[in-house]
Amino acid sequence: MRSVLAIARKDLRLMFRDKGDVFFTFVFPVLLAMLFGFVFRGAATGGSRIAVALVVESDSRIAAGLAEDLAGDASLDVRRVTTREEATDGVRDGTFTAAIILPQSMQAGADRLFSGGSIPIEAIIDPVRRAEAGLIQGKLNELAFRQFPKLLADDAQSKRMFQSMREAIAASKDMGAAQKLAAGALIATAESFVKSMPAGDGGSKPAAGGAGAAWSPVQVRMQELPPRTGVPRSSFDVSVPQGMVWGIAGCVGAFAASVVTERSRGTLVRLRLAPITRAHLLAGKGLACFVTALLVELLLIVLAVTLVGTRVAQPGMLALACVLSAFAFAGLAMLIAGFCRTEAEANGAGRGALLLLALIGGGTIPLFFMPPILQTLSYASPFRWAVIAIEGPLWRDVAPAAQVTPLVVLAGLGFGGFAAGSRLGAFRDAR
């Protein structure tokens, strides 16, 4: 075991000291995953405007005014839908970043605005789009405040508001008779002031951080949808497995070439002279490749979870998928190493074959976007099985039974790669 660990440790050292291998194994896949993620996200949301579903349940003037202002906002791409369910489904399937609901209770809230009430607005957001959700909440507050001058300029509305205030004062048990009298006079003065206001659209905005902010007459209730299952929650759910494909391809290329390099630089002689068997050599080399592939996968998952809010549907199953895919590609690296007799072969034909397999296996075009013929071809690529095995527990949230086939294929590829590689080339020479 010590000799196996010594070989693995040495190979990892060599790999991490090769800037090219480090770039193509760790940096390039991360860049690719981020790039694809942002590109696909832009396409899904129609550029920089935030796609929003709007449900107007209230027939109040304030709801109509708010709906109009929302539709006219340059940062929002508002589409009216008829029901909450339709809006929620749109958020769930990624059509909309959020759904805004102007409920029937808006009118009642507006009536009680100066007597303890507030105007309710509801928003349903996708949990992975929290950044946009914050923007939407701010936008709703701003646009709702804009409705106040309209509210006060509406005679019927202001009458209902002042009447509601008078009723609240009359019913109050905390206020004395003198206080009630003074408050009544104040309301009468305010009502006269509102009546004397000129009619207009009242488009002025409330001062940021002014009294309105502390008062909070608008209550925006943000509701997060439960995590979706079976569909990618964001474009990064798709691009992260793609990044893994390229990282693993880089890793396999590096380790397949390393076996050939041992031969060309003469160090294979030292390995063969040492009191180790072919199995030790294969296990040591394979272990280094396995650890590196696992590190690539872990790096991308950690970055996806921490930077872009990816949620792992089945962590345990994902760990198993990562382990088996790393094992499969360690076996593939040993197979390629066995086939290649020179560094030129390993760097040319070996990496070329990997590139092709990665391309048809979902490395560039996601498998579900591929035309049928390419999807059929992809069955020949080990990368396809790794992508399926990783996507299953990452975002597809598939049943364990559906994971069996890709996991078994990966395990078979690993064992097959090690077994075949050991009978070829450099490993065949070892005992």
Next chain:
Amino acid sequence: MLTLRDIRRSFGSTTAVDGLSLQVQAGEVFGLLGPNGAGKSTTIAIATGLLRPDAGSVDLLGLGSPADAEVRRHLGLAPQEIALYGELTARENLRFLADLYGLADARSRVEGLLAMVELDARADDRTEGFSGGMKRRLNLAAALVHGPRLVMLDEPTAGVDPQSRNRILELVRTLAAGGTTVLYTTHYMEEAAKLCDRVGIIDHGRMLDVGTVPELLARHGGTAGEASDLESAFLALTGRSLRE
């Protein structure tokens, strides 16, 4: 110590070793001389167990064939081509080999060898930046990490400066004085004459003669102690025609 009996090995239609027998005694420095293509490297590869002979047998220390990992443990090889990891430091190279052999005293063994080949000051430098002589010395140290009883040095002074060559020859003498058996191949006749207790001259895969330098000179002409005379004896045995 090392016995090769009637070894034969062919590569396609080319016979590299043709019925070669050889016996290296414990504690001696045995020189294996031969022109290019004589079969020296093939013989070394068979003697180390790296290559299987088509016929014949190899025995090391009476333990059997070095194809057996436990027998091979007593064997060290400094190949003619430098066999080091350029991206690793001198210390890391030796430490890797020490771990590969599962040495319990790996650290002290590595430090001792670095001092012996006078590379302790450059121990943490990557070997890719070493001079040819430094690489040769480290290549030799790498063969000695596990304390083998028989060391095979395949042209260990090829392409090095006189200072490094002198240091390597001193090291070989030190090893022999410490009881290590050395099988030494070289093209430099004066090295063989100075260093080797016995010399075997091979050509066309066959052992032409074996003996001490004076014995060879007595049989094939020349005067004992003269390097040029050993060369004369060598040429008398192997001929003067150019080799590929």
